[in-house]
Amino acid sequence: MQELVIATKNEGKAKEFKDFFARYGIKALSLLELNDEVPDIEENGTTFEENAALKAEQISAIQSTPVLADDSGLIIDSLNGRPGIYSARYAGVQSNDQANIEKVLDELTGVPIEKRDARFICVLAIAIPNKPTIFKTGFCEGKIAFTAEGKNGFGYDPIFIPSGYTKTMAQLSSGEKNKISHRYHAIQQLEEWIKNI
Ligand SMILES: O=P(O)(O)OP(=O)(O)OP(=O)(O)OC[C@H]1O[C@@H](n2cnc3c(O)ncnc32)[C@H](O)[C@@H]1O
Numbered sequence: 001m002q003e004l005v006i007a008t009k010n011e012g013k014a015k016e017f018k019d020f021f022a023r024y025g026i027k028a029l030s031l032l033e034l035n036d037e038v039p040d041i042e043e044n045g046t047t048f049e050e051n052a053a054l055k056a057e058q059i060s061a062i063q064s065t066p067v068l069a070d071d072s073g074l075i076i077d078s079l080n081g082r083p084g085i086y087s088a089r090y091a092g093v094q095s096n097d098q099a100n101i102e103k104v105l106d107e108l109t110g111v112p113i114e115k116r117d118a119r120f121i122c123v124l125a126i127a128i129p130n131k132p133t134i135f136k137t138g139f140c141e142g143k144i145a146f147t148a149e150g151k152n153g154f155g156y157d158p159i160f161i162p163s164g165y166t167k168t169m170a171q172l173s174s175g176e177k178n179k180i181s182h183r184y185h186a187i188q189q190l191e192e193w194i195k196n197i
């Protein structure tokens with residue numbers, strides 16, 4: 001079976017990529033599973049594209065193989081787009097999903113449902129040695145809930161209600177999330193590339 005390295009240390013993302021790529025008979029390997037130690041990549045870009053490219057290109061250079069990276073996040077309209085590229089470290093560098101969620105809910109205290117519009121974004125970068133990096137972007141529209149609900153998924157899933165649903169992303173099964181998520185919409189655009197790996 002073909003293998004593809006995914007430049008992520010996020011277990012939630014890694015699991016989703018495994019499910020997606022298994023459909024094409026490809027084994028997705030996250031950085032948590034590589035035998036060699038890989039350094040932490042500093043995500044010091046100013047856009048999702050820059051950060052995705054930093055992760056994909058640096059790991060591809062080390063491994064001398066094609067590498068896919070995902071830079072993603074939550075964009076909340078009434079917070080001027082925050083947490084945005086800072087989604088993973090919104091409540092501080094040492095923060096965790098719980099602290100990030102609490103910070104968002106705090107900042108939205110008193111904000112009515114019609115002003116709680118948000119979207120997840122996923123920017124994928126595929127770095128291939130000696131070729132230009134490829135980028136694909138996917139979105140998932142929704143609203144920020146008033147309380148955290150559900151245990152599935154990761155990150156901000158417990159406070160994100162996708163458009164057309166009354167449940168949070170963390171109350172959906174992984175199969176349901178993977179049909180509507182920002183990550184799914186980005187990967188879908190890679191189908192042709194995946195078939196030619
Ligand atoms: O950089 P890697 O190692 O891939 O892992 P990370 O968690 O740091 O990933 P990002 O830098 O791309 O930050 C994205 C953050 O956005 C949030 N996020 C992204 N996709 C999400 C999803 O599908 N559901 C919920 N939250 C998500 C979550 O808090 C992530 O930590």
Ligand SMILES: [Mg+2]
Nearest residue numbers: 010043071088
């Ligand atoms: Mg990161």
